[in-house]
Amino acid sequence: MNKHQLILCAGLAVAMLGTAGCTRTSEPEQETEAVQADQNLGQxxxxxxxxxxxxFPLEATAIADNRYNDQLPNDLxxxxxxxxxxxxxxxxxxxxxxxxxxxxxxxxxxxxxxxxxxxxxxxxxxxxALFLPVNQFWGLPITMAQLGSGSSNQPFNTPEDYEDFLGRMKGFSVWGDTAIANMRRGMGMGIILPRALTEKVLPQLQAMAVDNPEKSIFWAPVEKLPESFTPAQKDSIRQAYTKAIQEDVIPTYKRLHEFMRQEYQPASRSSTGISGIKGGDDYYKYLVRYWTTTDMTPDQIFEIGQQEVARIRSEMEKVKEQVGFKGTLNEFFQYVNDNPKFTPFKTPEEVLTAYRQVEQRMQPQLDKLFGITPEFKFEVRQTEAFRAASASAEYNPPAPDGSRPGIFYVPILDAKTYNVVGMESLFLHEAIPGHHYQISIQQEQVGLPRFRQYSWYGAFGEGWALYSESLGKELGLYTDPYQYFGRLSDEMHRAIRLVVDVGMHAKGWTREQAIQYSLDNELTSREAAVAEIERYMAIPGQALSYKIGELKIKELRQRAEQELGDKFSISAFHDVILKGGVMPLAVLEKKIEDWIAEQKKS
Structure with a gap:
């Protein structure tokens, strides 16, 4: 059905000349109305x-729209x-x-x-949220450092680019003062971070409060001034950046650090979950709806999480038996973590090559599962050294103008300790057909309004990426039982999130309870478990989006397979999901229901 097709007034019973029916305008008139409505909506x-x-000028910068690169509104x-x-x-x-x-x-x-x-x-x-502007996981103090390092979205190619970022450094100083004022107000209202998180923020801020501007991460673009710049331009930029870093950037980080150390940390709360702040219960219910794009309650999600943990655990037991391991599941976790045969690499390049080989192995099967593929280029890169220690593997979307490819970043602190287990599922999630397919195809769709081309809903986007992990066997992967165990481990990680996130924020669980639950049920280290649990403490509800989205996509696929039978095409199903870009799950469900109805008619 296309948008110019006759629109019937369904659901109305109108008596006309003694006959029940629906009123209609002529087909050309209706067609004109539909076109006009679409055009008005597009405007x-x-x-x-x-x-x-x-x-939101940072959003413009992220999509290579450089009109507002000098602006940093005080969003607090x-x-x-x-x-x-x-x-x-x-x-x-x-x-x-x-x-x-x-x-x-x-x-x-x-x-x-x-x-x-x-x-x-x-x-x-x-x-x-405005009373909690800083945490260890995300926020402007972290974003500014990424932008200012020259390795993120902020361009440093022309003298004008360098001039632009001076404006953002000035704006950061204003933002920092408002952040402190807002946090003071929050303290007075009982809206404050847990102490465990404040303690993680302090060293991050302190690391930015250097004495010498040339030792600042914000000096990095000055170290890489293009050869095409004149000596006078280079000298002017050096002087301007020395002044801005010395007078705007470093003092802002110092003020934030001193405030949080002297005032905020002593007042930080001992409770773990967001329910520990004034109005926290209602705030969490909102965050659950925001991140999952559903009307599910925390209790429902907690129950689903427990069921999924039990199901995945039983699958893990089967793999343990398949490889002949004698011992408990937790001992098997330890074995997979520690056995040298799972750390075969000597150099970072060997790790990156192994990821590229995953793509090569599944390439022949991709055409069977997808009718459309991205035109944007894709690369696997090692995460930069300055942020590798605190970074996780991630996907950085391409620039819409093609100036930047989609990049799968892999942090490799020590190649000799890089574990091969789970590499296949990680590539499926972060790269192909996960985030790279979903985000690139969304951006490439001609005719989608821009607010849809560049929007993001975690329940859809992360749900798709987690669903992509489940396609491994169909793509010719997971032939090694240990790689399949890595897949189960990644899925378990997302199921655990449903339990611990709700546990901490709605059921009174402590940080220690949540850490222990993770250690008892997944392949992880204590250090990694602590970092993850504190992430969920910092951004309540966000971690729910992955599993809730994946379960909805799986449910819709199963419904389509059952209702369409021989008419079901897996590539057509994937294409109809990807072409529309991210959307709330209820909208996706309606869209797939309409697609199923169309397929039945064909």
Missing amino acids: IFEDYYEARLKL SQEHIEQVRQLYQTYLDKINQVDRSKLGPQEQVSYDIFKYEMQISLEGLEQP
Whole structure:
């Protein structure tokens, strides 16, 4: 069905000349109405996205739109929050004036996503996030260092690029003062970080508070001034960056560090979960809905998590028996962690080559599972040394203009200790067909509104990546039982999250209880378990998105297989999911139901 097809007024019973039926306009008139409605909607989306980029210039930089590269709004200020609120409310009012029934199928999906986004975003502005602007996992103090290092989205190619970032360094100083003011207000209201997290933030801030500007990570772009710059340009940039780092950047990190050390740490709470702050229970319920894009309750998610942990654990036991290991499952975890045969590498390049070989092995099967593939280029790279110690494997999306490929970053602190178990599932998740396929195809879709091309919903995006891990056997991988065990371990990791996240934030679990639950049920070290649990403490609800999204995609695939029988095509199913980009799970479910109905007719 295309958007110009006749729109019937379903659900209405209108008496006409004594006959029950529905009123219709002529087909050309209806077609004109549909086209006009689609065009009006498209203008709303475009106007919204342009207005949004002005308020969120870091998002513009991330998609290689360089118009606002000098700007860093103080997003913690009441003025900025009110501007954002006005944006969402204005466009919610506009979308509510659009007659959804007059839209084509694709535009109805866009309508539903957009309306959801405006509503959930408005609700988010009522939450206490502005009083918790700093944690050890993410926030502007970390983002600024990544941008300023020259290895992230901020470009440093022209003299104008260097001039732009001076504006952001100035803006960071203003932001830092507001962050301190907001955290003080939070302390007075009982909205404050757990002490365990404050203790992790302090060394991060201290590391940035160097005495010599040339020792700062923000000096790195100055070390790499392009040869094409004139001596006068180079000298001017060096002087400007020395001044900005000395007067704006370093003092901001110092002020943040001193405040958190002297005032914030002594007042930090001893409780673990977000329920320990004023209004924390309601805030967590919102975060659960925000991150999962569902109306599931914490109790429902906790129950699903326990069921999944038990199921995956039984699968792990089967692999343990298959390889003939005598001992408990926890002893098997230890064996896989410690046995030298699982650490065969000598150099970082050998690790990267092994990942490239995973792609080569599954390449012949990809065409059977996918009708569309990304045009954007893809690379496997080692994570830069300056951030490798605290980084996890990750995918960095391509620039829409093709100037930057999709990159699968692999942190390799010591190649000789890099464990081969789980490499296949990690590649499927972070690279192909996980994040690289999903994000690249989303960006490449001609006709999608820009707010959809560059949007992100973790339940869909991370759900897809975790679902991609389950495709390993269909792609010719997991032939080695230890690689399959690595896959189960990764799935277990996401199932555990459902239990410990809800446990800490809604059921009174302590940090130590959550750490122990992880150690009892997955292939991990204590150090890694602590880092993960503290991540969930810092960003409640985010870790729920992976498993909830994966389970929904699996459920929809099973429903499609059952209802379509011989008409089911796995590549067509994957394509219809990927072509639309990320969306709330309820919108995805409706979209797949409509697709199933269309396939039945064909």
